[in-house]
Amino acid sequence: MAKSIVSLPILCILLLLSFSSGGLLKLANGQDKTWCVAKPSSNDTALASNIQFACSQLGNLGLSCDMIKEDGICFNPNTLINHASVVMNSYYHAFGRNIWNCDFRGSALITISDPSYGSCQYP
Ligand SMILES: *[C@@H]1O[C@H](CO)[C@@H](O)[C@H](O)[C@H]1NC(C)=O
Secondary structure (H helix, E strand, O other): OHHHHHHHHHHHHHHHHHHHOOHHHHHHHOOOOOEEEEOOOOOHHHHHHHHHHHHHHHHHOOOOOHHHOOOOOOOOOOOHHHHHHHHHHHHHHHOOOOHHHOOOOOOEEEEOOOOOEOOEOOO
16 A cells, blocks of 8 residues: 555656656657658649758758759659658758648658668758
């Protein structure tokens, strides 16, 4: 009886600490970094307009979308969904990784697994 009276508040405090520091997410995958990618169900029109929007916004910050150009490190695979995901994540990263920076009219997803491949590193 005495044991459970003591341990319940402690358990609550541990749970609170865990939530307030984002601890549950950290426990689950060892880090709390997130990335933004295009929803696989997005149509080509949406993907192309996301690329256009993200690259023009990045351009305003003096950043480029050279990585998805023909000699860029993220050009291959040469698909709209790959190119869109790469630049949508760059936009998300450049603008502070807020959830509203990864919406793109509902055609984006935040992921906790790193989409980087080969030399194409997602920041
Ligand atoms: C593509 O997706 C967008 C956003 O979900 C939608 O508004 C648009 O109508 C779609 N276009 C086509 C051609 O399906």
